[in-house]
Amino acid sequence: MTQTSSPRQKIQRRPVHGVLLLDKPLGLSSNQALQKAKWLLRADKAGHTGTLDPLATGVLPLCFGAATKFSQLQLEADKTYEAVLLLGQKTSTADAEGDVIATRPVPDITPALLEAVTRRFTGPLAQIPPMYSALKKDGKALYEYARKGEEVERAARHITIHKLDMALVHDSRAQAAIKIIVSCSKGTYIRTLGEDIGEAIGCGAHLGSLRRLETGGFEAGQCVSLAALEAMSEPEREACLLPAQSLLAAYPTVTLDADNAGRFLSGLRRRGEPGQWGDDAPLVQVYGSHPPAFLGSAHVTADELIPQRLLSPIEVQDILQATQRRLESFALEPPDLTAPSLHL
Template identity: 60%
Template structure:
């Protein structure tokens, strides 16, 4: 007698447009977190806005549908983190995942820590770590590192807007960091440890903000899974939440229609590298643009279907 296996029910995907602020858990990759949220929402199109390592937690904005057109805005935005450094110990990876390279005595004061943090505040150069997703000849650097191969890396300019000491006792230092995109916090941890003369590695990391959005408004995967589908969908923020720091401009019907077709429009507004553009119908988002010499120059545009879908939500 042949056993009949029950057929797995096929998930019917749907077009959703918006941003979900997820609080990524420890031990899960950013892509795994995205796929779980995408499955829970039955979304057709989704993407995240910057990778968090599995050992990091915190804010991971997820973009769905039309919002994916503005994911680069979040990638380019300033970030904020709370990082815990283990002083007196360096590792092969610069974080708690690696093997211990050296253990040294920790003899520091709060004044020395403050001075070390101040040295790495402002415009600085960082050499990307070997254990990173940065590509070399199409392959991630961490793939080379796992084979014992070191690739020459050029220093990159980043900006550390501020470092505040949150807590310090014995060999555990917790700092709050506000920085530009592309900053490697594990490299910053190693640099601070080197400046203190005892070495350090990153033992914990939590992203608390990205541009205009904050982890305090984020939801965990467990909480998301416990909701009804309608409750999950209600959590989606409009795509322009990623553009909240930009000035806005509104267009009348005729100009809005032509702008959506990629045509430049004359506007009475100051030059700006980035603006969010709205149409007359219920302040509907049309897309992004720049303004130069009185001309509104289209950037990333929504389709008429996406505009209509956002208006009906």
Template identity: 60%
Template sequence: MTAEPRARVPRRPVHGVLLLDKPVGLSAQAAVSKVKWLLAAEKAGHTGTLDPLASGLLPVCLGAATKFAQLQLDADKAYDATLRLGVRTTTGDAEGEVVATAAVDPDALCPQRLAALAQRFTGVIEQIPPMHSALKKEGRALYEYARAGVVVERAPRQVTIHALTLAPVADDPTALRLQVRCSKGTYVRTLAEDIGAALGCGAHLTALRRTDTGGLSLAQAITLEGLQALSPAQRLRVLLPPEALLPGVPQVQLDEREAGRFLSGLRRRGPWPPAPLVAVFAQRPRALLGTARCVRGELIPLRLLAPTEISQYLQQTAS
């Protein structure tokens, strides 16, 4: 007996940002596809991948918000992680095979030594990208070489660790909790391995949870189960506006006439201070028009929303 074909869900324009608490075991792209299906949205994307073994904050951009996703890709991130000390693996996390074990010196985990170690890894540091990563070399992802048993040379990369704390895990002398706020491109797995090496026993990552990205917080996020439990109308109401991807960015407001000219791509003049990035809004009704930069009193368009996107978003929020 053949199964009946699954009913095709009609897509609709949906605009905004969903802060998703991604579960362990699901890829970022699979999570985006699930959100897109639950909202019956035409267009969706994310602001930076999160490994299947990692959980936590994954901002999902819908419709017009996808135009500003790059800003979050470049933003600082924050993570809460757990390290297993005394064990190194091929991948730097729990998925890999064990390659070495060593005893853990309990004296190395005293608060003073951990604070000194955290200070050592704070600031601008160099990391060698792990072989099990999506970074490309000669058109192929490094993990493809790793799966084939090939190790290729990787140049060290500079990243910035803005804040780092290390603390023992209660009742587990071989575990260490790591909380970090870092620049884009930081590999927390590599940081875990380097900290293990500095302790003289090695380490690998056993849990990773993203708690913040570019000022967006996990505290605001919803799970897939929570989203699925809502009605279609309620799902729309948990979306943040597209400008949520622009926290802290100076704002410029334009009247109806100036807004129309700006949306057509024309530069506008006004009493605006210099700024590399501003969020531009229409005054009435208040709606994001796009982004621009201000140079010598001139507003220069960067990323613009289409008039249809603005109209659809206003209708979406009015319903």
């Protein structure tokens, strides 16, 4: 008698709004990590805020629902990484996943040498993106050319290394190794930086490991792992979410009365008294006061509040209801209304 497997139960998706700070595990692409978290939360809309290679771990903010409207802010944000450079070998991908294509002896790594290299790679730089990247050339990702052994011309990008710390460390995989901690502007390829540092030292190098420590004010210590998320109940997973407006935490706040809030949410500009909306600003976060709710982003020019990215009335209502459910789920202890996950 032949056994037939029962059909797989379809997951009932639901509106979920907020930001999940994920500590991306080794071996998963950013999209694979996103899809796993999306499945665990049963979210109907999600996106990540910039790619981390499968080799890399660390801070990966995932945006759900209304938060996806503000994910570009994280794409533009400065970032901090920790990496180990394995000296003496250059690989086809500039990291440990590639084939070794050159081996050279490593010179004596002195403090003076490290200091000189640090100075050379701190500040504004022109960096040529690696062939193993998702950048497009004639509609194809560069890595598609690279996998066929082809190399195409790439324009240099202007980046900034705000801070670079370097220290000699022991690593059994290489003749010598250097740990670097680098704070940099968007668009910086740490693989390329590591390869360029290896060339400056005179022996070549590739990345042995890479971890993102911080992005746009979010730090690794705030993150949750996929394993921890899997072990949680669904309400516990939802409680891990930061509110959508956490992506705008660095910007000024404007609060509107009920009449102005309704008009603003429909996309209308609001003219204020001198200074009512504060100083001119390229970006502000906007809230309604009755009920207290996040409405979206705007900019202020000549005492006029001009909408930019708005939540829909349904999204505002979803968030208010989710917050109320979360408040009601607290048992005897009163909720901490200053907790980021409870902000409206």
